[in-house]
Amino acid sequence: MLWAGPVLTANGFIDGWFDPGNGENGDGEPPGPATEGVILPPFRNCHTHLGDTLARGEVPDKLLAELVGPDGFKQRWLADADVAASITAGLREAADSGTALILDFREGGELGLEQLSRGAADAGWCVEQGAPQVIPFGRANGGWPLPSRNAGLSGLKDLASGAGHRMAIEARVFGGLVALHFSEVERESLELMLEHEPDVLVHLCNCSDEDLHAIAEKGLGVVVCPRSNARFGLRPPLEELLALGVDVGVGTDNGMLCTLDMLAELRFCREVFPDVAPDVLLQLACWGLDETLKKAKECKRLVDLPGGRILLSQPRVDPLEAVFDPRAKVLATRFTCE
16 A cells, blocks of 8 residues: 655655555655555664663662663663663664664673674664664773774763773774763763764763854764653753754663653654754654764765655644644554665
8 A cells, every 4th residue: 555645855745655565656646545644754763772671660760870870770780681672672662663773872892782683683673784774883891892883982981091082993993983972961071072083972961052162163963862861850952053053863862761762752852942943853853963874874884774764644734743743653664775
């Protein structure tokens, strides 16, 4: 059965159709019977920690550092959990809500990457090829080497002396990307962050205006995680980042803190950032970090990114309003590799 209805393009919605069987699409009336709905590109979740998804019902009411810092709740939970099964649960949740691309920070060194591969295989996902796709950002466990070509670094204060620099250098040697948590709970050193030469920064809830301008001038990609941040009274500077022309993506962060549902993240963003136009928020969910990922692909630092379409029910006439209507659900997905 074809899909028909408003189709989101880079320039807004147009009337059109999509054939989930062969990936063909067109403008205007469909050439056959069709299911009506809103047709969107699949979502990108630009920052996750999939391994703790199944801890969601067990998370104590504690400060962020007590949950995710060294020797915190998360580390203790991961030590005893079936992490691969937790990853599988997170990926299925993401796919069911229309996500085809995830950038996952993978703790635990080589074991963490093995758990990701097993969890992705069980969920029907591919790691760094095909679609839907999860791109791992690894972290050395108790030393070196870096377990993947991409480095996913914790906050600067949590890194042992020299460890962040070493992992960043290894990632660049491997031809990978460097991503770094930065200034989430308190302001961190801009100079020390820049020494790591990151491609992507996550959070930035406590950056100064001068920091944000410097990040924009350096052309760094930034990922905001509003629902996760709000749990701890934090708020990312999304309006300022967009005004500065920063390449922004949206992520759901730890699976134990938030669902991997990008529609839920979008709807939360509309409440928290009323001055950001709804169509801009939707563009971030569908094409987040686009400039950064395209540059990485052109430089052979990433494989082809996934594409395809998702079909959303349409309880309202206006397709943009439908996206933000809590009654609207993902009816079907068709992921491809572009």
